[in-house]
Amino acid sequence: MQLQLKSRNLELSDGIREYAERKLAKLDKQLHELTKVEVELAVEKNPSIAANQVAEATVWLKGQTLRCREASRDMKASIDELTEKLLRQIKETREKRRPRHRGPDKREGTPLPPEELAPLE
Secondary structure (H helix, E strand, O other): OOEEEEEEOOOOHHHHHHHHHHHHHHHHHOOOOOOEEEEEEEEEEOOOOOOEEEEEEEEEEEEEEEEEEEEEOOOHHHHHHHHHHHHHHHHHHHHHOOOOOOOOOOOOOOOOOOOOOOOOO
């Protein structure tokens, strides 16, 4: 995974950068090494918005793009929620791509032995 961190209206400190990289490393197990992931951390300047710490992510997959946005009062909480949401989206995307093979139903077409038939009362 190729991770790119950006910031808007925020000085990206080493602590926040390391925290985001450590949390987003969970995605590395689910994604191909050439997948590009862009994360933008921002602070909303509108004083009427309480959840002003925003984390946004874009993941470019083969044939599909995933986008996610989370906002809270704390940047670390936003990063945590963003990571969980991305993991869920990636899992759903992978399950959609996986072919669903259905084997023959063993119960169809074969009658039950008389011992297993329950009497109707």
